[in-house]
Amino acid sequence: MTMSVVLVRPWTDAHGGTGCCSGDARDGICLDGPVDGAHEHDAEVGLVAEAYLRLREELPQVDVQIVGSNNTAYLLPRVFGTVRRRAGVLAALRETNRATTAGSVLVDGMRVGDITVLGVDGVVDEVRRRAGVLSD
Amino acid sequence: MPAIAVAVVVGVLFFLGYRYYSAFLADRVYALDPAFVTPAHQLNDGIDFVPTNKHVVFGHHFTSVAGAAPIVGPAIAVFWGWGPALAWIVLGTIFAAGVHDFGSLAVSLRHRAKNIGTIAHDVISRRARTLFLLIIFFLLTLVNAVFAVVIATLFVANPGAVIPIVVEIPLAIFIGQYIYRTRSAALVPSLLGVVGLYLLIWVGQQVPIDLAPVAEALGMDARTLWVILLFAYTFVAARLPVWLLLQPRDYINSHQLFIALGVIGLGMLVGWNTIVAPVVNDVPEGSPSIFPFLFITIACGAISGFHSLVSSGTTAKQIDKETDARYVGYMGAVGEGSLATGAVLAVTAGVVATRADWDALYPDFSTASGGAVGNFVNGVGVFATNLGVPLDLAVIFAAVVVISFAATTMDTGVRLQRYIVQEIAEIAGWHKLARNLTLAGVIAVAVPLAMALIPGGGDAGYTFGVLWRLFGTTNQLTAGLALTVIAVWVLRMKRNPIPQIVPLVFLLGMTTWALFSQFWDFVQAETWSERWVLAPLDAIIFLLAIWLIVEAVMALRGGAERRSYDEMGTPIGDDTTTPSV
Numbered sequence: 001m002t003m004s005v006v007l008v009r010p011w012t013d014a015h016g017g018t019g020c021c022s023g024d025a026r027d028g029i030c031l032d033g034p035v036d037g038a039h040e041h042d043a044e045v046g047l048v049a050e051a052y053l054r055l056r057e058e059l060p061q062v063d064v065q066i067v068g069s070n071n072t073a074y075l076l077p078r079v080f081g082t083v084r085r086r087a088g089v090l091a092a093l094r095e096t097n098r099a100t101t102a103g104s105v106l107v108d109g110m111r112v113g114d115i116t117v118l119g120v121d122g123v124v125d126e127v128r129r130r131a132g133v134l135s136d
Numbered sequence: 137m138p139a140i141a142v143a144v145v146v147g148v149l150f151f152l153g154y155r156y157y158s159a160f161l162a163d164r165v166y167a168l169d170p171a172f173v174t175p176a177h178q179l180n181d182g183i184d185f186v187p188t189n190k191h192v193v194f195g196h197h198f199t200s201v202a203g204a205a206p207i208v209g210p211a212i213a214v215f216w217g218w219g220p221a222l223a224w225i226v227l228g229t230i231f232a233a234g235v236h237d238f239g240s241l242a243v244s245l246r247h248r249a250k251n252i253g254t255i256a257h258d259v260i261s262r263r264a265r266t267l268f269l270l271i272i273f274f275l276l277t278l279v280n281a282v283f284a285v286v287i288a289t290l291f292v293a294n295p296g297a298v299i300p301i302v303v304e305i306p307l308a309i310f311i312g313q314y315i316y317r318t319r320s321a322a323l324v325p326s327l328l329g330v331v332g333l334y335l336l337i338w339v340g341q342q343v344p345i346d347l348a349p350v351a352e353a354l355g356m357d358a359r360t361l362w363v364i365l366l367f368a369y370t371f372v373a374a375r376l377p378v379w380l381l382l383q384p385r386d387y388i389n390s391h392q393l394f395i396a397l398g399v400i401g402l403g404m405l406v407g408w409n410t411i412v413a414p415v416v417n418d419v420p421e422g423s424p425s426i427f428p429f430l431f432i433t434i435a436c437g438a439i440s441g442f443h444s445l446v447s448s449g450t451t452a453k454q455i456d457k458e459t460d461a462r463y464v465g466y467m468g469a470v471g472e473g474s475l476a477t478g479a480v481l482a483v484t485a486g487v488v489a490t491r492a493d494w495d496a497l498y499p500d501f502s503t504a505s506g507g508a509v510g511n512f513v514n515g516v517g518v519f520a521t522n523l524g525v526p527l528d529l530a531v532i533f534a535a536v537v538v539i540s541f542a543a544t545t546m547d548t549g550v551r552l553q554r555y556i557v558q559e560i561a562e563i564a565g566w567h568k569l570a571r572n573l574t575l576a577g578v579i580a581v582a583v584p585l586a587m588a589l590i591p592g593g594g595d596a597g598y599t600f601g602v603l604w605r606l607f608g609t610t611n612q613l614t615a616g617l618a619l620t621v622i623a624v625w626v627l628r629m630k631r632n633p634i635p636q637i638v639p640l641v642f643l644l645g646m647t648t649w650a651l652f653s654q655f656w657d658f659v660q661a662e663t664w665s666e667r668w669v670l671a672p673l674d675a676i677i678f679l680l681a682i683w684l685i686v687e688a689v690m691a692l693r694g695g696a697e698r699r700s701y702d703e704m705g706t707p708i709g710d711d712t713t714t715p716s717v
Contacts, residue, residue, distance in 0.1 A: 011316045012379040027184075027453070028251045028445025029272060029555050049182025056180075066186050069322050070383065072390050074195030076323070100322040102315070114319065 003131050004082070004108050005064045006075075007052055007115065007123075010044040011102035013068075044103060047115050051105075051123040058124060062131055069100050076100075082109030137411050139485035140404045146226055146477045150470045153230035158466040161235060162459065165626055165635055166242040172458040175249035185249070185453045190460035193451060197468050199390055200446045201237075204541035205279075206437035206476040208286065211483045211508035212604065213433040215498050216426045217416035218484045222477065224430055228438025229473030232639035236615050237443045238465035239622035239636060244448035245458055246625070246706050251449030252618045259624045260691040264617070267687065269560050271613050271680055274673075275442070276553040278607035280370075280584035283542045283549065285600045286509050288362035290535050290542075293510050295344035296528075297535040300336035302345075304385065304540065307332055312384030326387040330395070333388065333540075337532045360589060366546065367585045371577055374550040382547055389540050396516065396537045400478045403519025404485070413484035413494045423501045424605075428646035428653070432608035437476025439639065441614025443468065448618075479512055486515030505601030513538055553580035587673075590665045602670060605650065606677060612647045613681055616640055620688040627692065637692075644685055651678040 048066060055064045067075055079099040084092035086108075098104065098111040105113050105123050107130050115123055162168045176187040213221040240252055247255045253268035291298055311325045351361040373381055403409075419426075436442070447465055455461055488494045497511055498504045513534040520530035557576040561569035569575055590599045623636035651674055658671035 011312075011322070011383070012377070026552070026555065027449035028447075029253070029449075029552060029559065045183050052182040052186065053180070063189075065189050065192055066182065067188075067192050068196060070387050070390065071192060071195040071199075072323075072387075073198060074189075074192045078191070097321045097323045101319060102322070103319065116319075 003062045003127075004106075005055060005062055005127055006099070006104075006106040007048050007064070007066045008075075008099065008102055008104040008106070009048060009066060009068045010042045011069060012042040013045045044116060047120060048103070051115060051120045054120060054124050055127060059127060059131060062127060069102050069104075072100075079106065079109045138404075139409050139411055139481040142222070142411065143401070143404065143477060143481060146222065147474070149226050150229065150473060153234060154466055154470060157230055158234055158238060158462050161238060161466075161635060162462040165631055165633075166239065166461070167629070167631065168242065168459045168461060170457050170459045172245070174245055174455050174458055175452060176454055176456060178248065179453075187456040188454040189456065190463050193454045193456075193460065194464045194467060196454070197446060197451045197464050198471050199386075199393070200450070201440070201443050201468050202393070202471050202475055204283070204286075204538060204545055205435075205440070205442075206472050207479040207512055207538065208282070208509055208604065209434040209608065210437055210476045210479040211512045212505050212601070213430055214413055214480055214484055215417060215423075215501055215504035216419060216430050218411060218413050218480055219415035220426055220430055221434060221480055224434055224438050225473055225476045225480065228434070228639075229469055229476075231635075232615075232643070233439040233443070233469035233473065234466045235635050235639060236439055236441075236619055236622070237447055237469040238462060239626075240444035240447035240618050241452055241455070241461045241465040242458075243622050243625045244452035245455055245461060249449065249452035252444045252447075252621055255448065255625075256617060256621050259621055259628075260687050263683075264621075264687055264691075266563065267680065267683055268614075268617055269556060269563070271441075271610055271617060271684075272445070273553070273556050273560065274677055274680070275607070275610040275614055276549050276556060276580075277584045277587060278603055278610055280367075280546055280549045280553060280580075281587035282600065282603050282607050283545045284363045284366045284584065284588045285359070285603070287366055287539050287542045287546070288359045289506070289600070290509060290513065290539050291345075291347075291362050292358050294513070294532055294535040295346045296337070296340040296532045297539055298345035299340035299343060300333050300532075300536050301539050301543065303336050304329075304333055304388070305381065308385040308388060309381055311388075312380060315384070316379070322387060326384065327391060329384070329388045330391045333536065334533065337529060337536060341528060341532060363585070363588045366543075367550075367581050367588075370546050370550040371581045373547045374554060374577060374580070375573065378551075382544065385540070385544060385547075389544055392537050392540055396534075397475075397478070399520050399523065400482065400516060403516075403522040404481065407519065407522030409485040409518070409522070411481070411485045412488055412491050413498075414491070417498070420500055428649040429605060431643075431646040432605050432612055432650045434476065435608040435611040435615075437472055437479070439469075439612070439615050439643070440472065441611050441616070441618055443472075444614065444618035482515030482519065483508070483511045486518040487511045502601060505604060509538060550577070550580050550584075553584070556580075590669055591663065599665075602654070605654065606670075606673065609647045609651055609677055609681070612643045613677070613684055616643050616647070616681075616684055616688070619643070620684070620691060623688075624691045627694075633692075640688065644681065644688070648678065648681045648685070651681060 052064055052066055055062060076096055080092045080096045083095045095110055099106055103115045104111050105115055112126055176185050179185040210221055243255060244250060253265050256264035256268050307329055311329050314325055315322050347361050348358040351358040451464060497507060514531055516534035517527060517531035520533060521527050554576045557579045558570045587603060619636045619640040623633040623640060626633040626636060655671060655674045655678060658666045658674055661667055
């Protein structure tokens, strides 16, 4: 089965808005960049982006996703379902809560660390280790 | 008829629409190709352009398109009967909204995830970008005006909801700061926030806040004072970083969305409430006619042009495989249609027990418009009582849910309006205004404030009803522009554009008919506000509609063709630069 890695976006990398006529539409309106607008991103986004790109390049067999901590419609049922099958309901509830921590690195639903603590190399090494691929 | 039975039938129809019609669109009209390299792969930067699992994208897309707006229109439109309202929601969702939302995403994917306004510049004309910005300016103006009136009306009708909503602001900021500073998980604090909010409902019930005496001392009514206070608040809130207030409040709201959906569904199932409203209502003489007004009263929920702003530009940057666009785009429309269906059932089965009670709530269009949101709140309150919640608390709970969403709509709406003011100022060469956030913010607040305060509202909510219909027309015009862009692109790909042209012609027909009819009423009216404010506003939007029709006809006849496409439907040549308009 493919290993699943989720990198949770930083809290400050927020896109505003909920609902029709007020949702996340900044990019749907503005024209201030080469392809519809540069965002004002938190510096931590760079870490997530770098880790994501390296994981995609170095471990193509791993499924890597970047998810906003506010994407509850995906994050909560996904983590709960994945962990519950392997570790039971209590562990699933605990991991579901932990998964909503900004900067989290989730491997098959389990939180294995914080990207600001692990660093990009640490994230790649951790995923590589868990995927059973020897580091260089 | 039991409300739950209607909900099941609508669910089946939506399923069939997704299963068969969206498959037809994907294969024959948009010709989705799983091998196509999407912008998320072409421009993958791990920040904005990120190939993402379709369920992740849908989670983000759905919460960006489903909110308070699909509640209000249907709650008004059942005035013509629940049959026509529901028929428009179902047919609109399957044959118009699905085509529009899915198509906006598909066309954006073939244009490097550009937004619909920019693609309009590419495939229609240079003028189309300006037209797009002007339509969105009026759309957001009216959104902010109507939601200010919605919140103010609910505050006046439910003074017990004031404390929970007001305290939610510092509560959300505190939760956001706690999560940010301590790098804590967001779920438990935000759930505690929801619990705290609902505990405050009890406090609010004990200490209702009625501004009527203060308003009277200031020589105005309570609703007017609330509208002014709300715009003063949004002026400040729209200047705050998104993550400080909007993000944590959105987080709390996302829990409330699912709680409210659960209450409506479970409440209907447990209570087995029956629809007491007429299938087709015999409306009093002098009421707005079902054609064209039903079709602009329900915009969000049947088709909403705003979705094209989310689909293109934002969602398109995250699509992994082109074939995912069908699920994300079409199901987003279905999700919104489902919310609108819930609103119809709440105001026809939940809010009252007998036909006579319902007739008392919907005696004429003015009363129906003014009371629509309150009727929805009371309807959801009744569904909640089926689950054992006391009625008075249940009603405040429902009011808190609706106001929370409406307040977020205003916060974001004013922020987006500020962007639009800056964009238009940049195009017009007013560079100082384009760079002055305070001045742009003042304009973004002052224009809708003036609209919301147009005299004539009163308890009957006449002005609100008119503003809501004007909002519906601008939203439909936005959808019309997006459908034109999609149709031109499909046509140039030598595929059949009928799925876009049919809803496009229908929407433009209903919109211009409604605008013309309203204009005639306004200029003949006796009040200065109708003759000198609403009539010119209606005329401007009417001119935008005519402009759009001209652009659409010219583009569809090929007269405005400016770009060549390869056989994959992607523009040939460099299209990455920002167009100068």
